[in-house]
Amino acid sequence: MTNLILFYFFAGLAVLGGVLVVTMRNAVHSAVFLITSLLATAGLYLTLNAEFLFVVQIILYVGGIMVLFVFVIMLVNLDVALHQVQFNRQTWVAGLLSFALLAELLAALALARSSSTGMQLLPAPHVPAASVQGNTEQIGTLLFQNYVIPFEIASILLLVALVGAVVMGKKRI
C-alpha cells in the first residue's frame, strides 16, 4: 500500500516534470523540471530496491549533468531567446506521430498482458525482493568482473568526451 502510494507519487512527478520540460518557454524552467523529473525517477529506483542506482542517479544526473546544463543555459541565455518562437512548425505532425507510437506500445503491452506468453513475461516478480536488493557490492562485483571491458570502454568514452568538450569550449587552443 505504502509502496503503491510512493510509486504513484514518483511516477506522477516524473511524467509531469517531463511534460513541463517540453512545454516550458524558458530553458531554465525546463531544466528545473527536468531535475524534478530525474529526482522522481531516482525515487522510482528506490521503490525498485535499486538503492545504489538511486544515489548514482542523483550524484551523476542531478549533481553533475544538470549542473552542466544549467551552467550552459546561463552562459548562452539571451533575453532575445525568450521572445523567439519556441516551437517549430512540425508540432502537430510530431505530436500525432508520437501519440501513434505511444498507442502502439501501449497496445503491445496490453496484448502481452492478455496473451498467454505475455503472462510469463510481465507478471509481478516472483523473486522475493530481499534477494535482489540493489546492493552496491553486487553491482560492483558485476561491473568489475563480468563487465570490466565495457566499464573501461565507458571510461575511455568519458575521457574522449572530456577532451572533446574542452576543445569545443575553448576559444584559443
Added chain:
Amino acid sequence: MLQEAYFILSNYIWQIVDGLVIVAIFPLLAGYVVLLERKVMADMQARLGPMRVGPHGLLQPLADAVKLMIKEDIIPESADRAIFWLAPVLSVFAGMLSFAAIPVGPGFLIADMNIGLLFIFAVSSMGIFGIVLGGWASNSHYSLMGALRSSAQLVSYEVAVGMAMVSGLLLAGTLSMKDIVGYQAHSGFWLVFVAPVGFVIYLVGSVAETNRAPFDLPEAESELVAGYMTEYSGFRWALYFLAEYSNMVVVGSVATTLFLGGWLRPFAGTPAFHFLDYAPPLVMLGVTGYCVYRIPKQTGWDQKFIMAIFTGICFVITVPLAAALPHPVAGWQAGVHGAFWFIAKVMAYVYVFLWARFTFPRYRFDQLMQLGWHYLIPLSIVNVMGVATAIVLHREAGWNPVVSIGVTLVVTVLAALWLVRAGERREQATLKSAA
C-alpha cells in the same frame, strides 16, 4: 490503511523521535554556530562580540532569527519570481536532508541506510542548484557571477572530496555510516590516523564545498558584493544562511564519522582511559558551575533570569550524562555519551573552519581552481591508490598493517611535496613571463 499506519508508527517510532530531535537540534545548532563564529571572531580580533541580547549574547541567534523573519522581503522587479522563491528552499532542503543519514550516537540516527555516505554526498550535491538558480533568478551581474563561480568551484572540489571519502571507505569497507563507526570501534584506530592525507584533503575540500573563507569566492564581499545572495533579503537570505551553516555541520559530521571516530570516545577500546567517561558530565557540570558563578554578575534582573535559565539547561544536560555513567557503552546511555562526543568533535571541526576564516586572506578564483585541479585532485588520486596498496599489502601479502600503511603514507607525502614543488616552479615561470 489504519493498520498499516499503526504498523509504520509502531515500527518506526524511535526513528521518528530521533528524527524530530535531530531536525529540531541541528538548525538551533546552526544558529549557535553563528554565535560561536561571532564570538570566536571577536576573540581573535581583540573585541567582545555580541553582548547585548541575553548575557554574553546568548540569545543573539534567536533575536537574529526573529529579526530576519519580520524583515521586508524584497523581490527584484526583473527577477524570475518562481525560481527566486524556490532557490533558497532548495538550498535548505539539501542541507537538512543530509541529516537523515548522520549517526549522532549508536542508535541515535534517523535512517541507517546501507548507502548512507553516498546519500549524504548525493543530497549535498543538490545544494548547488539552490545557489546557481538563486544567482540566475536575481537577474544581476554580481549574482550570476557568484552563481557561476560557485557551481564551478563545487563541481571541481566535489571530485577531490569524493576521492578523499573513497580513501576512508576503502578502509572501512562499507558505505553505511553506522558501520563505518563500527569498523573504527572494532579496529581501535580512527581513520584519520590511517589515512591522514585523505583527512587533510577532505578538510580543505569541505571548506571549499561550503563556500567558506578562504574559498568564499561566490560571496566575496569585496568583489561580488554578496555573490548569489546579493539580491536576497529577510527570510530568504536567512534560509541561505541556514543552509550554509547546516552544510558546515553536515561536512563536520561526515568528517567526524568517517575520519574522527564518530560518536566514539577518544581511546574507546583502552581500559586505561576509561576515566575519560567521566569527562562529559564533568565538563557540563563545570559549565553549569561557571554559569552559576556568572549569574550575580549580570546587570538587571532579566539578564540574571536568562542566565539562570541557561544554567538550568546546562544542568539538565548534565543529569543524563551523569546518570549514564555506570555503563556508558550500550543502550540509551551510549547514545547520550556518543552524542556528546560527536557534537564535541563536530564543533572542533567547525572551529577549524572559523579559525581559517579569520586568519587567511581570500584566494583569487584562478588560484582556487589551480589549488583544486593541480594539487588536490592529483593528490587525492595518489592517496586513494596508496590506501588501496596498503590494504592489498596487508590483506593479500600479509604485511604488518603499520608497515604497509607507513610505506604508502611516505610515498603519498612525497608525491604531495613533489606536487607543491612543481606548482611553485610553474608559478615562478608565470611570474617571470608576466614581468
Added chain:
Amino acid sequence: MDEPQNPATALPVEMPIPGADEIVLNMGPQHPSTHGVLRVKLKLDGERIEASECIIGYLHRGVEKIAEHRSYQQFAPYVDRMDYVAAVSNGLGYCEAVEKLLGAEAPPRAKVVRTILTELQRIASHLLWLGTHALDIGALTPVFYCLREREEVLKIFEKYCGARLTTHAFRIGGLQYETYDGFEHDVKRFCDDFEKKVEEYEQLLTGNRIWVGRTKGIGILTGEQAIALGVTGPPLRASGVKWDIRKAMPYAAYDQYQFDIPSGQNGDTYDRYLVRMEEMRQSRRICLQAIENIPTGPIMAKVGKVLKPPPGEVYHAIEAPKGEIGYYVVSDGTVQPYRVRVRPPSFINLQAFDTMARGHLVADVVAIIGTLDIVLGEVDR
C-alpha cells in the same frame, strides 16, 4: 627616458558594444571595496579585464572655488576635508605654502612638533590603508588590529588639538597650541609599542602564501610608467624610484633626522605593501629622534592677524602619506587667495589604475584600488 609604451593608457576608454564573451561590469559607486564613491567601469572578457574607466566626481565639493572666497586662515580647515584620513599632512602643506608666499618661516619648535604630528599621521594613514587593503583581499582580522593602533594616534591628536580626524592642527606661521603635558611621553610610548605591532602585522601577512599569491605580480607599474603617469608616493617608490620629497626637498624639520627611503623592485602590489610597512617603521624612527630633543622657544612666527601676502605665486609640495600633495597658491595682494590649486596625489595616482588593471582579473581590481590607497575626498575635492 623611453617614450612610455602606451601613452593612450592615460586616456579614458571608449567602451565599445560588448561582444558575446565580453561584458561591461559596473563597479560602484556603491560597492563595498571601492573605498567610497569611486565608480569603475570594467570591460571584461570572461573575468579578465580588457579595459577600464574610472568615473569620479561623486564627492566633488569645489574646494578650490571655496578657497577664492575665504581668507588665507579661513581656508586652512577646508584642506583637512580633502584627504580626511591624513588631515595633518594636508594642513602642513597648505600652511607651508602660504608661509612661503608670505616669506615667513615657522620657529624651530613649531617645525619639530609639526614633523612629529605629520609622521604620526603617516602611520595612522598607512594603518588604515593596511587594514582596508587586507580586508579587500579577504583577511578579516588585520583591520581590527590596525584600527586599535590608529586609535592611539588619534588619541594623541585629540589631546593635542581636541579633534581626531579633521584636526586643523597647524596655523599659518606655526602652531596655535603648545604641546600638552606628557606629549613626549605619549608619543614615546606609542612608538615603543608600535615596533611589536608592525611585527604582528607582518607575521599575519608578509609570509602568507595566499597573501603573496594575491599580491605578487599584480598591478605592475614600472618606474618609467610611474614617472610618465606622474605617480608619486609609495607606488612610485615601490616601482624602484627612490624618491621622497622629505629627502629631495626637505621641509619642516626633516633635514635634521636620519631615515631611509624604502623602495621596491617589481612595482607590484606586494612591493607597495612592503614599502608602506617599512615606511611606518621609518616614521616611527623619525618620531623617536624628534621626541628626544624638541627645541624650546616660540611656536608662532610673527605673521600678523590679517594675512596680506605680496602679489605672486608659489608652488609648495610635501610628501603626504599618499604621495606628493602640492599647493599652487596665487596671491593678488588681498586678504583672499586669488587661486588655490591643490595637486592631489590620489587623483593622479588613480590615473594609473587603467595601466595597472589591464589583463588582470576582476578580483585583482580590489587589490589594485586598495594598493593605490586613494581617498575619494581627495580625488574629487
Added chain:
Amino acid sequence: MIPTSHYVVVSLLLFTTGVIGVLTRRNVIIILMSIELILNAVNINLVAFSRLVGSVEGQAFAIFIITDAAAEAAVGLGIIIAFFRNRETVLADEMDILKW
C-alpha cells in the same frame, strides 16, 4: 509489490514526452534535455526488468547509460557553446552552417 507493467507504462510516457520534445522544440539545449528524458525512460525499464529477472545486470547497464548521458551532455553542450560563440543562437533550425 508493484507489477512491472506499471513501470513500463511510466517509462513509455516519459519516452513519448521526450520524443515530442526532440521533434518540436527549436532550442537545442531543450532538445538535449529531452534526449536525457528518453535515456531516463530506458533506464526505468532496465531497472524494472532487472528486478523482474532477479539480477542486477540491468542496473549495471543503467549505470553505463548514465555514463553515456554524461559524455553526450558534455560534448553536446561544448558544441552548443562553440556554436553560440560564432552565431549567437541556440535554435536548431538556424544551425544551418553546412549550407552557409
Added chain:
Amino acid sequence: MKRFKAKFGEAVREAWLDRKQAILVVDAAKLRSICQFAREQEKFDMLTDLTAVDWPKREKRFEIVLNLYSFPKNERLRIKTHAADGEMVPSVITVWPAAGWLERECFDMFGIRFEGHAGLKRILLPDEWQGHPLRKDHDILQQDEAWVHENLGIESGQ
C-alpha cells in the same frame, strides 16, 4: 632657462625667478615642442601638475600652468602659457601621459579646450553640467539648477 631662451628665442616670452622658483612664459603655439625639449633635453621627466588661472580682465584670460619636476636634477620648473576663451591649447598628453586627467579637469573647471586630447570630457562634474565653475565670473553660489532638478529630483537649495 637660458637654454630654453636660446633654443626657442621669441617663443619664450618671459623668464624669471620668484621665491626661488623658475618660471617660464611661453607661446601657446610652441607649447608642445618646448615641453618635448624640457622632457628630453632638460630631463624634466615628471609633470607634477597642470592647472589654469583665470584672469578675466586680461586680453587672453586663461593662464595655463604646468609644474614640472626633474628627477636627475632635483629641480622644479613652471611653464606658463596663455589662451583666450575658446582658443585651443595644444595638449601635452603625448609628452606626459599624466596630463590626461589633468587636462580633463582643466576643461571641466575652466572650459579650456586642448587640441589633441582624445577623450576631453568632464571628469569631476556630470557630463551634462552647464558652466565651468572655476572661472571668476562663475559665482560661488551658482550651480546648474536645471541639472540638479532633473537628475536629483530636488530643488537646488541656492
